[in-house]
Amino acid sequence: xxxxxxxxxxxxxxxxxxxxxxxxxxxxxxxxxxxxxxxxxxxxxxxxxxxxxxxxxxxxxxxxxxxxxxxxxxxxxxxxxxxxxxxxxxxxxxxxxxxxxxxxxxxxxxxxxxxxxxxxxxxxxxxxxxxxxxxxxxxxxxxxxxxxxxxxxxxxxxxxxxxxxxxxxxxxxxxxxxxxxxxxxxxxxxxxxxxxxxxxxxxxxxxxxxxxxxxxxxxxxxxxxxxxxx
Numbered sequence: 345x346x347x348x349x350x351x352x353x354x355x356x357x358x359x360x361x362x363x364x365x366x367x368x369x370x371x372x373x374x375x376x377x378x379x380x381x382x383x384x385x386x387x388x389x390x391x392x393x394x395x396x397x398x399x400x401x402x403x404x405x406x407x408x409x410x411x412x413x414x415x416x417x418x419x420x421x422x423x424x425x426x427x428x429x430x431x432x433x434x435x436x437x438x439x440x441x442x443x444x445x446x447x448x449x450x451x452x453x454x455x456x457x458x459x460x461x462x463x464x465x466x467x468x469x470x471x472x473x474x475x476x477x478x479x480x481x482x483x484x485x486x487x488x489x490x491x492x493x494x495x496x497x498x499x500x501x502x503x504x505x506x507x508x509x510x511x512x513x514x515x516x517x518x519x520x521x522x523x524x525x526x527x528x529x530x531x532x533x534x535x536x537x538x539x540x541x542x543x544x545x546x547x548x549x550x551x552x553x554x555x556x557x558x559x560x561x562x563x564x565x566x567x568x569x570x571x572x573x574x
Contacts, residue, residue: 507533
């Protein structure tokens with residue numbers, strides 16, 4: 345919200361009328377619940393006038409953009425990385441010159457990258473924030489899932505086979521102290537994975553910090569302490 349206000353974007357939120365898009369229900373096999381959610385959301389959205397829907401969640405973007413048309417919801421949908429990159433390119437959010445910025449290991453969310461072909465916008469935001477992107481061994485179209493796709497966040501896995509821990513160790517191998525991502529599912533999974541990877545690490549280095557790209561940009565513009573009221 346701070347970034348949108350800084351760019352003088354006219355935006356609104358649904359507040360209490362906002363419900364889950366139903367993505368997780370569909371991915372885990374409860375398509376009846378998904379259809380109920382989709383129909384209710386389309387009714388809510390179609391009662392309002394707007395130009396574009398922006399979400400921080402690639403799962404929501406994928407569902408709203410590619411699946412809601414079957415329920416009468418045809419919308420222009422963008423991920424927040426795409427909007428922020430556009431605002432920076434147009435000069436409404438000037439790039440930050442920050443020579444002290446630490447390298448950021450960027451994790452490609454599956455539903456933003458492989459499912460919807462967006463790899464460049466998040467990296468443009470990080471570059472505009474003054475950060476150097478440290479690419480992991482598996483990135484872009486060959487990226488490695490955080491472990492939450494398809495409801496895996498709720499599955500029970502052997503400790504040595506947890507996908508989020510494997511991915512966190514891949515990020516750790518870059519040497520970057522910060523992991524940047526652009527998905528709330530990835531954020532939670534990598535935070536947990538980094539804590540476990542740090543406990544398992546031989547060098548006893550602290551766990552990496554995991555941040556959304558918008559947080560990284562906000563901190564570069566306003567300082568690391570961004571606890572002021574929105």
